[in-house]
Amino acid sequence: MSRTNEERSSASRATLIKVGRRLFGQHGFAATSTPMIAEAAGVSRGALYHHFKDKADLFAAVVEAEFARLAEAIDDAATEASDPLEKLIEGGENFITAASDPVSQKLLFIDGPAVLGSGMLHAVDTDTTTNTLLIGIEEAQAAGRLPRDIPAAALTSMMSGAYDRAVIDGFGADEAGRLAIRHAIRSLWEGLSKLT
Amino acid sequence: MSRTNEERSSASRATLIKVGRRLFGQHGFAATSTPMIAEAAGVSRGALYHHFKDKADLFAAVVEAEFARLAEAIDDAATEASDPLEKLIEGGENFITAASDPVSQKLLFIDGPAVLGSGMLHAVDTDTTTNTLLIGIEEAQAAGRLPRDIPAAALTSMMSGAYDRAVIDGFGADEAGRLAIRHAIRSLWEGLSKLT
């Protein structure tokens, strides 16, 4: 059994990220040790440190993959609404659905900021989900469905914060609570549209 | 020099919390060791573990104190506006101002959720700043300045998320950016009021 170097390498990397996602998502960053990860991945700790600078670096890779996973899930559920505002609202609901996985939550919203720093995390985020939101807002503004005098970046931040919270709070809530949250978010959008 | 037991005890506790606030806020929870804290506080590690169950327990005390500090700062800046909606907006701006201290941010929004869990953190939060927001929203709804069909708790969550993000993103931004954020938040409120 002989594999090419790149095969070995990428297989190990992928396994470590996969296992890392599970363990980090389950026990949190601090409570997940590198011995645990290495053992679960069936490699030595040396291999882990060969592929990743340190524990946080592996975590960063996990988070990056998770953002990608999320972005893909959202794209897959892309809406067919013609109204840019409705598109925004539906896209947001898709985000909430996709990000409501407990593992996603812990990785992206709980441990992510603490381990990677909100700056570093933001850099990844901005390339994926938040960017989708920004573009949607800009389109809605161009179409006159959202007020043009609000800087799109600032509005994106605020709504992104609201969505993150929707996911976090929605986790512990019952069906009625989750419905209330969606209603509240929709109202935020609709209220904004009244300002145009 | 002889002090009563309670004097000794509360003095040590207070010092540990004070020093903990500085160090946790500066280097973060993970990068702050209990030896560092004990030395800076001028006590032994044994004293720390006498007063607090573990490192996270001290951190929890720091966070609790920080929420209290914040709530007080907001109360002190209480507005005189008569319109409940305007009161909400001004109260929010006071929150942003008070929470924009870098140490507050790291403690409450970055490390807090990861160390204490968003649940535990939420329990403290709900007793202070978020509760203020909830009450304000309910009053505005009662006065017909916000739509009554949105559950107040859900709306509180969303706006609280937006405010937290306002603080976090406002930190790195320039004056224009901070202004834009305040404008965006005000627009959210005003939009909602148009739905009544």
Add this chain to the structure above:
DNA sequence: ACTAGAAACATACAAACTGTATGTATGTGA
């Protein structure tokens, strides 16, 4: 006032973890 005992604090210790340094094996290019 004196003395058990509790509370406040200090010291010592064991286990665990992180990151690095060093060693080995497997693939690769000349």
Add this chain to the structure above:
DNA sequence: TCACATACATACAGTTTGTATGTTTCTAGT
């Protein structure tokens, strides 16, 4: 095929955490 690089394993040193065990200072009952 041979020198080298890459992928991985093992060994180690330094820190950290929480606990167990001392020591000192106060408190309460007689």
